[in-house]
Structures are given as C-alpha cells and as structure tokens.
Amino acid sequence: MANHIQAIRGMHDVLPDQAPLWQYAEQVIREVLGAYGYNEIRTPIVEKTELFKRSIGEVTDIVEKEMYTFDDRNGDSLTLRPEGTAGCLRACLEHGLLANQAHRLWYYGPMYRHERPQKGRYRQFYQLGVETYGMAGPDIDAELILIMHRLWQRLGIREKIRLEINSLGTIAERTAYRESLVGYFKTHLDQLDADSLRRLETNPLRILDTKNPAMKAVVSGAPALMDYLGEASRAHFDGFRQILDDLGVAYEINMRLVRGLDYYCNTVFEWVTDELGSQGTVCAGGRYDGLIEQLGGKASHAVGFAMGIERVLALVESLADVPVSRTVDAYLIRVGERAERVGMRFAESLRSEVPELKLQVHCGGGSFKNQFKKADKSGAEFAVILGDDEVSRGEIAVKPLRLENVAETSQASMSERQAVDFFRQRYGKK
Structure with a gap:
C-alpha cells in the first residue's frame, strides 16, 4: 500500500464538486458588498508577530496557544494571520489611508489557528472581513447589520440565523465594570471552572460568555455592564437600535454578549444559529475605536465584523434547493x-x-x-x-x-x- 501524504489535520481540500457552492456564495458576497459601496483590500497571510501581540493582546488564548508562529531566515518572528482586522488596519496605516478619511473595506481569505479541529472549526478556515474607518455614529454600525441581513436573505438562510446585540460602552466604562465584575467573581471562586479562573486575571468579561452550563447560575447573578454605561454610550446604543427597528431587522439584546478582544467598545453583535452544534456563531463584530491608536495611528473610529465561510456554507448546503451554477453548459x-x-x-x-x-x-x-x-x-x-x-x-x-x-x-x-x-x-x- 502506497504511503500517501495527507493534508494537515484541520486543513481541508475543497474538491471540484464542492467548489461551485463556494463560488456561488463568494459571488453573492461580492454583489451585496458592491451594492453598499465597499471596496476590496488584499493583505498578506503572513505578518510580523508583533502586530498580533499588540492588537489581540499577549495574554490571550489566540496569542498564547493558537497562532502559527515561526522565525524566518533573517531571525524575524512571523505569524500566519489568525484574524484579518489587524492586517487590514496595518495596511491602512502603512499606506496613509486613514488621514482624515473614511473607508469601507472588505477582505476574504484563509486564517490560521491551532485549535482542536471539529465541525465548523478548522485550523485553516476562511473568513469574510468587513472594516470601516472614520465614522463615529451608530448609523455605520447599523449598516453592517443591514449588509449581513441582506446577505442572509440572498443566500436563503435568514430564518436559520438570529441577531444578538449588546453595548460594551467606552474603555473607561468597561474598566470600571471590569473591577466590579472581578470583585463579584472573587466571592464565588468555588463556582468557577478552570477556564474562568484563568480568565479572571486576564479577560474577566469572557467569563460571561462561557458555554459551561454549570456556570449559568453564577453568571446570571453577575453585575450588568449596561448599568455602567454613561449617557453618550446609551445614546449610541439607542440610536443603533432605532435604525434596526425602523427597518424591521429583528434582534435580541444579550446582556452577556462580549467580544474576546479588549479593543472592542460600544456596539457589539453576533449572528448565531442553532443548527451547527457548539459552533453556533456565524458572524461577529463590533466597534473598536481604540485599536487604531493602539497600533500607532491617530485616534479614530472603526467598526467591523468577520464571518466564517465554512459555517455559512454548511447552512446554505442544508437548503433543499441551492442555486449553484453549472460547471459546464x-x-x-x-x-x-x-x-x-x-x-x-x-x-x-x-x-x-x-x-x-x-x-x-x-x-x-x-x-x-x-x-x-x-x-x-x-x-x-x-x-x-x-x-x-x-x-x-x-x-x-x-x-x-x-x-x-x-x-x-x-x-x-x-x-x-x-x-x-x-x-x-x-x-x-x-
């Protein structure tokens, strides 16, 4: 028996009979984003490791455990991109695109994380990323929701996905909330699992997003971030919700919804499904005004999202009739x-x-x-x-x-x- 070399675990081939489904979804994505006036940007899949340490944070699961990092022949530490936001922002700063300008950008391609492979979670996975810069109001936050709402409709999966939203407030408001949250959880240490005990010192807000059912009671009793929001943050969130209400986009307010990275502020959201088991998040994003300055740029506004292509395709594939074009006429x-x-x-x-x-x-x-x-x-x-x-x-x-x-x-x-x-x-x- 021949000793054939196989693909790396968690990195999959897209075979010819599967490619038309990918091409169909990619074409719909291009059409929808084009209808909203968004421009494509293409960035390298390899970046300096420092970029992700500064953007994602050194004390995170992604940086500590999941990144594919190596030294090249010059001794520089390089990393296969685990997400697209940092690289997109790096490119905009490097080429001077953010100097008193507003941009609507999108990118598409493979990302890499060394995680335990399972359905809907791979080591090489494809993402659509959308990033906007230079716009402060809740209207641009809402526009991103409208893009996804229209995309789900075009793909025929809107009924399979629901929208959850929340507000994280400003960095200062979240810092005050974090102190209160840590204080609360320290009085319930005996009820925290191992992951939560570790996160208590590094990213306590992520404890609220735990999937451990045994943690449900202690999490439900935690202080609510909404109680720590100032007038401006509340007004931003209310304005965001008003646009969605005016346009009939259904949503749920999830007070426990947080994003895993510290640079998020104000609006955060997730599109989730119950049809893919534990990998229920199909698309997630929010506002991250602080990251531009964190990477050396002038303080400005930013909001975006990332969508998992494999998870979207799994939902599209479950439809009775998928309008995939022929390979040969x-x-x-x-x-x-x-x-x-x-x-x-x-x-x-x-x-x-x-x-x-x-x-x-x-x-x-x-x-x-x-x-x-x-x-x-x-x-x-x-x-x-x-x-x-x-x-x-x-x-x-x-x-x-x-x-x-x-x-x-x-x-x-x-x-x-x-x-x-x-x-x-x-x-x-x-």
Missing part, C-alpha cells in the same frame, strides 16, 4: 480526424463570440458512445456533436441532455453561424 464531441481539427477551431470561435458560455471540449479521442457518456456525466445542458460527416456538410449537431430541456429533446443540425446564435441567445448577456 455545453460539451463538444469530436469524432474523426477532420472533426477534431475543425472542432477545436469552432470551440475557440464560440468562446470568443459567447464568452459567458462554459464549453468543455472532449480531448483524448474515443468512440462516439464513450464521448457521449462523458458529455452526460459532465452535467452539461447540451452536447455539441461534430463528426466527419457533419464537417463535410458544413453542419453542427446540438442535442439537449437534461430533462429541463424537454421542449428541446430532439437533436438539431445547424450551421456554425446558427449554432453560435443559438448559444448566444441562451447564454449570452441579456
């Missing part, structure tokens, strides 16, 4: 020496005149029967048949292959010009 069968030469020329002409058509040409020879089987297996709607007899008559045969073409069940012979017109009418731009 037409399959060209060539039988005979002359047909092979003429067929290749015709295929290139057809692609030039109908660029939207997905045309696959049979290569490698074989009998008509064998080629026809492969045409059917390709999933194409039509077989385009060219033999030496057709070449001598100056004709091309077109035969429907799918049941949805019941009105066109018979094979039709036509000229090359007629064939081009036939496929342009069916697949060309309207």
Whole structure:
C-alpha cells in the first residue's frame, strides 16, 4: 500500500464538486458588498508577530496557544494571520489611508489557528472581513447589520440565523465594570471552572460568555455592564437600535454578549444559529475605536465584523434547493480526424463570440458512445456533436441532455453561424 501524504489535520481540500457552492456564495458576497459601496483590500497571510501581540493582546488564548508562529531566515518572528482586522488596519496605516478619511473595506481569505479541529472549526478556515474607518455614529454600525441581513436573505438562510446585540460602552466604562465584575467573581471562586479562573486575571468579561452550563447560575447573578454605561454610550446604543427597528431587522439584546478582544467598545453583535452544534456563531463584530491608536495611528473610529465561510456554507448546503451554477453548459464531441481539427477551431470561435458560455471540449479521442457518456456525466445542458460527416456538410449537431430541456429533446443540425446564435441567445448577456 502506497504511503500517501495527507493534508494537515484541520486543513481541508475543497474538491471540484464542492467548489461551485463556494463560488456561488463568494459571488453573492461580492454583489451585496458592491451594492453598499465597499471596496476590496488584499493583505498578506503572513505578518510580523508583533502586530498580533499588540492588537489581540499577549495574554490571550489566540496569542498564547493558537497562532502559527515561526522565525524566518533573517531571525524575524512571523505569524500566519489568525484574524484579518489587524492586517487590514496595518495596511491602512502603512499606506496613509486613514488621514482624515473614511473607508469601507472588505477582505476574504484563509486564517490560521491551532485549535482542536471539529465541525465548523478548522485550523485553516476562511473568513469574510468587513472594516470601516472614520465614522463615529451608530448609523455605520447599523449598516453592517443591514449588509449581513441582506446577505442572509440572498443566500436563503435568514430564518436559520438570529441577531444578538449588546453595548460594551467606552474603555473607561468597561474598566470600571471590569473591577466590579472581578470583585463579584472573587466571592464565588468555588463556582468557577478552570477556564474562568484563568480568565479572571486576564479577560474577566469572557467569563460571561462561557458555554459551561454549570456556570449559568453564577453568571446570571453577575453585575450588568449596561448599568455602567454613561449617557453618550446609551445614546449610541439607542440610536443603533432605532435604525434596526425602523427597518424591521429583528434582534435580541444579550446582556452577556462580549467580544474576546479588549479593543472592542460600544456596539457589539453576533449572528448565531442553532443548527451547527457548539459552533453556533456565524458572524461577529463590533466597534473598536481604540485599536487604531493602539497600533500607532491617530485616534479614530472603526467598526467591523468577520464571518466564517465554512459555517455559512454548511447552512446554505442544508437548503433543499441551492442555486449553484453549472460547471459546464455545453460539451463538444469530436469524432474523426477532420472533426477534431475543425472542432477545436469552432470551440475557440464560440468562446470568443459567447464568452459567458462554459464549453468543455472532449480531448483524448474515443468512440462516439464513450464521448457521449462523458458529455452526460459532465452535467452539461447540451452536447455539441461534430463528426466527419457533419464537417463535410458544413453542419453542427446540438442535442439537449437534461430533462429541463424537454421542449428541446430532439437533436438539431445547424450551421456554425446558427449554432453560435443559438448559444448566444441562451447564454449570452441579456
């Protein structure tokens, strides 16, 4: 038995029969973000380790346990990006994009964390990230919610996902709340699990987000952050909610919703589902006004979110009817020496005149029967048949292959010009 090299645990291949679903979701994402005037930014998957230590924080699970970090040949410490916000902000600062400017940006690609692989949680996983800079009001917070709301509708999964929102207030308000929270939990140390005891000294707000059912009672008795918010923070949250109410976007206020990173402030939100087991968070984000200054920039405003692509695809895949486009529209069968030469020329002409058509040409020879089987297996709607007899008559045969073409069940012979017109009418731009 051959000793085949396998993929790294938690890093998966996307096979050809799976790729159309990814392409469909990616196309919808591009269209929705384009409709809101957002611009794509592409950043490296490797950054200096210092970037993530300064943005995420050295005393976090991500930095301490999950990052893929290594020294390159120059002795520099580099890290495969565990998230996209830091790299996006680094690029904007480096290229001077934030000098008294407002930006709406998005990025898409793989992220890396050394976690225990399970359904919906991988070591290489794909994220859509959206970041906005230079806008202070609750309207831009709400716009991000509207983008996701529209995206869920376009993908057909809105009913599978619910929106939870909260406010973390300003850094100062959260600091005061943190002191009160630590004081409360220290009086209940015997009820805290190991993770919570560790977080008590590093990130006590994360205790509120525990998934341990045994912690439910002690967490429910903890002080509420909302009680520590000042007038401006409350007004921001109320304005955010008012926009969602005006536009009929349903949400739940989750007083225990926090984000795992210290740079978040004011609005935070999560889109969650009950259909993916423990990995129920599909999209999460919020406002992080303090991070720009933390990375060396001039203090400004920022709000964004990250969406897990694999989790979204799992929800889309569960739909009864997923509108995934065909990989092949037409399959060209060539039988005979002359047909092979003429067929290749015709295929290139057809692609030039109908660029939207997905045309696959049979290569490698074989009998008509064998080629026809492969045409059917390709999933194409039509077989385009060219033999030496057709070449001598100056004709091309077109035969429907799918049941949805019941009105066109018979094979039709036509000229090359007629064939081009036939496929342009069916697949060309309207």
